[in-house]
Amino acid sequence: MEAGPKKAIPVDPEGVAKIINRAERSSLAIGAMIIENDRLIEFVERLSKAGISIVATAHSIKYTTERGIPAYKAGVVEVTNLLTDPSWEGFDGKGKPDVLLVMAINLDLENATFESLKNYSDVKSICIDRYFMINATYSFPSLTEEIWIEYLERLCQELGV
Numbered sequence: 001m002e003a004g005p006k007k008a009i010p011v012d013p014e015g016v017a018k019i020i021n022r023a024e025r026s027s028l029a030i031g032a033m034i035i036e037n038d039r040l041i042e043f044v045e046r047l048s049k050a051g052i053s054i055v056a057t058a059h060s061i062k063y064t065t066e067r068g069i070p071a072y073k074a075g076v077v078e079v080t081n082l083l084t085d086p087s088w089e090g091f092d093g094k095g096k097p098d099v100l101l102v103m104a105i106n107l108d109l110e111n112a113t114f115e116s117l118k119n120y121s122d123v124k125s126i127c128i129d130r131y132f133m134i135n136a137t138y139s140f141p142s143l144t145e146e147i148w149i150e151y152l153e154r155l156c157q158e159l160g161v
Contacts, residue, residue, distance in 0.1 A: 006118055008132065008139040013151045016126055017158030019099060019138065020052065023124075025090065027097040029079055029113075031105030032058035037145065040104055043152045045069050047101075050159040053091065055079055057105060076105055080113045084120040101126045102136070111135055128152065 011019075020026050028047055034040050041063050048054050054071040056064045057079065064071040072091040074082075082088045083100060090096045100123050102110055110127065114135035117125045127139035130148045140151055 007134050008114075008127070008136040010132065010141045011126070011138040012140075013154035014158055016101075016128060016138065016140075016155055019124065019126065020050070020101075020159065023097075023099040025053070025095055025097045026051070026099040026101065027053045027055055028101040028103065028128075029055045029057055029076065029105065030060045030064075030103055031076065031109070032060060033104035033106065034060045034063055036104070037149065039149055039152070041067060041069075043156060044103075046156045046161040047159070050156070050161045052101065053097070055091070060104070076109045076113060080116045083117060083123045097123060099124045099126065101128050102133075103128045105129075107131065107133075128155065 030044055044054060045067055048069050054064060054069060056071040056073050057076045061071060061073045088096050102113060110133055114125050114133050117123050118135050124137040127133035127136040130143050130145065132142045133139045143151060
């Protein structure tokens with residue numbers, strides 16, 4: 001065991017796919033930044049088809065609804081609080097996610113979510129955003145937008161969608 005504070009393990013798309021495949025229940029929380037790149041909502045749709053439940057925060061529910069992507073609507077803070085509650089049974093009542101992926105949420109809220117999950121929950125968190133998030137369990141490294149889109153494409157391919 002390593003001394004010092006827990007910090008995120010850098011991971012590539014293939015590593016994220018392995019974690020998702022081992023998980024019992026995975027969820028992806030998306031936020032307002034989903035509109036910054038036209039391809040992001042496409043990746044959300046593909047990840048949904050891989051069996052990952054989508055949680056739309058902020059006004060991202062508009063974009064999931066327009067594309068017919070099934071999604072639960074909740075605020076970032078609400079999602080974080082629910083995931084720290086050991087008795088919570090998930091949005092669908094079938095069990096709490098054991099892995100939470102996060103993308104396109106404002107960086108300060110992302111960091112607070114990862115910090116809370118790290119300290120008060122057994123849920124593994126994975127940042128699949130452009131920037132490395134030290135408080136997540138796993139995180140993509142900091143990437144240019146072009147390489148980040150490549151990473152998301154590779155993740156979808158690894159998951160077969």
